[in-house]
Amino acid sequence: MEIKTSGITDVGLKRDHNEDSYFIDDPLHLYVVADGMGGHLAGEVASQIAVEMISKSYRTWVENQTPVEELFAAPDKSLSAKGNYILSSIRLANRVIYEMALEYKQYHGMGTTVVGLHLSPDLVIAANVGDSRIYLIRNDRIEKLSRDHTIVSEQIEMGMMSEEEAATSPLRHILTRNLGSAEETDPDVFELVPAHRDRFILCSDGLTDLVADEELLKMGREADDPERLCRQLMDLVLKRGAHDNTTIIAVFVGGMKKAKKGPLARIGLTLADLAVGLQRLIKK
């Protein structure tokens, strides 16, 4: 498996400072973006804590092959061991941010979204809290591997609002989950298997507020490398007003082609059909 990555962040054209943070750990194949919120510099602190806590705790648990019962939070039985490492690292980051927000007046009310992605040859883990997103571009389709934790998103799920209404709703940036507002948080974690030529985009809403999914698909498919894609997307955001901090990580997967189908392989397939036929006959 070959993985190429690139990350980019910009304060945008409207904000005084950048409260987004991001992290790329190539040896661990762990990628994290966090979009902080809160008065003064608190947002920056929250997103930094998220990114550091998640990367440090994940690394520790992976290196020690820690049993899932010994992690920070009770294990989620629907996830693999690594999935639980990521889940627990996010829960741990949440607790730290929450406690700090309580303890220090200048951090009161601080919080952050987070999206995290891990890749290995047989497993992809995508995790999120909030409205930052992870996209997968595969076979000319773009798919969200995160769920928006916003009021309007829940309204859409319940059939009470259309996507159109949500796009212009003044409530569209209001979150139902984040890191820091409550003692416990409920991350969404998804697992799948990577495929050759998969391309992942992690981003804060500064990107997706101004660039539609169809555009992400087109630019993501056509870009030669992740650096160029990040640059093109950021240029587009700036051209369109960049009203918010924007952070993008692009991850391109290669070197995972399935065995080539030569003439021998074609004979192999016919043998497979024969074998299936035989198995069916034997069963009868």
Added chain:
Amino acid sequence: MPRLILMFNKQVIREYPFLKDSITVGRAEDNTVVIDNLAVSSYHARIDRAGTDFILTDLQSTNGTFINENRVVTHKLAHGDNVSIGKHILLFVGEKGKAESEESDQKMSLNKTMMLDTAKQRELLAKQKGAAPVQKPIERIGVISFVDGSGLGDIELNKKLTKIGKSESSEVQLSGLLMGATAATISRRPAGYTITFTGGMTKLKVNGQVVKESIDLKDFDTVEIGAYKFQFYLKDVKRD
């Protein structure tokens, strides 16, 4: 050069630079920005340059003109303001640079991501829509039901990623000469379940069609992997 960016459903439709000192918006064709939508009045609003300022005025439109959450009659535009007209948004892009007043920061507050606790959420929703109770949608879990006489029966897909194949670490262990260690995987995504062919000499078929990459699974799809055959369906999860 200051300009307006017309957007609908997060897609940019067109940009309108301030080539003259005013821009009019409405459904009638003699406006600068023509929006052909029933929610927009014939002459809905105008934006006039006054020195270095840009003033938005609502022309007594039927549905109103909104800056962020607030309906306005006149308003001095600040860089980054979202002007809502019907279901369209006009994003005002001023000259580059700081010049942020306290006032405009406060007005922008709904454009910044915010977190609301449940009580405040309900309050806001009641204000907006007429108070429907917040109910979570019923959770459903995928189940595969073997119909080929293999005796494997019904298997609930409890994991986010279910591996199917000969390997002992597979959640669904199948046997067979040509069965791959992992022949296929079913992953639970935000939008639902997806089955992916991962390898091996046995073919993956869904509803009779060979699947070489991935396909989304729908209720009652029939799947074949080699000699095995199962049906996929969604089961309501009992709420506690």
